[in-house]
Amino acid sequence: MNKLEAFGHIAALAIRGDLVFPTSVNAALRVQLALDDPDCPMEEAIRLVLAEPTLAARTVSLSNSAMFNRTGGPTVTNVRSAIMRVGYHNLFALAAAMVVRQFGAKIEDPELRAKAEQLWDHTIHVACLARIIAREVTGVSPDTALFAAIVHEVGGFYLLSRADEFPGLLEPDPENWQPASEEIITREVMHKLGIPEPVANAIEGLRDGFLQVPPETLLDTLLLANHFSPVASPLEVARAEPPHSDSVIDLFIDEEKRVKIREEAALDAASMSAALLV
Structure with a gap:
């Protein structure tokens, strides 16, 4: 089964609600x-x-x-x-x-497990950044931003958890990446997990979404948090998320505030990571 067939197979199972948790x-x-x-x-x-x-x-x-x-x-x-x-x-x-x-607990392949660990680190940093950005910049609920950021990569985690069964599924090869299939899988996983619709809509908008000026939505919050995250998603190359110009961000987040947000988020991420590893 090649990569295209594997994505199609997993997407078809997801649509039927046959998700392996x-x-x-x-x-x-x-x-x-x-x-x-x-x-x-x-x-x-x-x-x-x-x-x-x-x-x-x-x-x-x-x-x-x-x-x-x-x-x-x-x-x-x-x-x-x-x-x-x-x-x-x-x-x-x-x-x-x-x-x-x-989702990463059952992964046996060392390379896939390493990707899952990087994705988890990315998630924690984005979550801490989103909470602060919501409070300081966009004005959305910091609690909602924290939750949305924690689950924003749940589709990627699910795919990693199934990748042991489909060798090569997540290898960095953009030509064979199936964004439509991944979107279906992510949507169905979020539905199974009971993710509220406003949060699910913001997460689905991440792939092709663009920052509005001034930023004031949950999607804007997640886009900014991903932009500032010091840890990249291991799936980022395949997704080719739209870049956001620093010159545009400078219009509403000056250098002093940017440094403050990053420093506070780094401290939060360190303490949150330690707490969640208990």
Whole structure:
């Protein structure tokens, strides 16, 4: 089966809803869906988090990270206090991060695993940048921006998780890249994961989207975060995402603000990465 046939096969399975998820992803999905309810009682949220030991440990760790404890408050040692500090929206994003991360857990090929690790590093940097850019530049919800950035490469993670079965599927060969197939796969994976439509639309717009001036949408936020990310996606060459001129960005983000955003995001990415590796 060549690359074109492999993409067609995976896309056809995705359209039928025949998506292969690791068991751990399904468990994290159950938590994520429950937390999606803004009226979810605190006691139920605590029970759900405690039912997943990895999520519990990461929630407590994240609440003590510089990202959520900038004032140097007391160390959190329990799930209840961690949820109160992090908040439901970020707990939801954390569950989504677990889902994304688990897609790479079953990869055996060393080269594919390396790509998955680079994609994860890219995702964390984009997530931290998006949260700050939303707050400082575009005015969209920082919580929504964080969540959207965490899941913006979920289609790529899914393809990497299936690439062991299809040797050469993700080799850098733009002539055989099938963007239409990948878009279908990404759309169906997001549907299966229950990604809200506004977030899904922004993610789908990343491939061909262009920055508007001034930037004020979730798509603009994701485009800027990807542009500033110090870690590139290993799938970037194949996707040929449209470049955004620094001269255009200079119109609304001066050099001083750009440095500030990058420095804060780098600190957040380091603390978030450490917390999520618990």
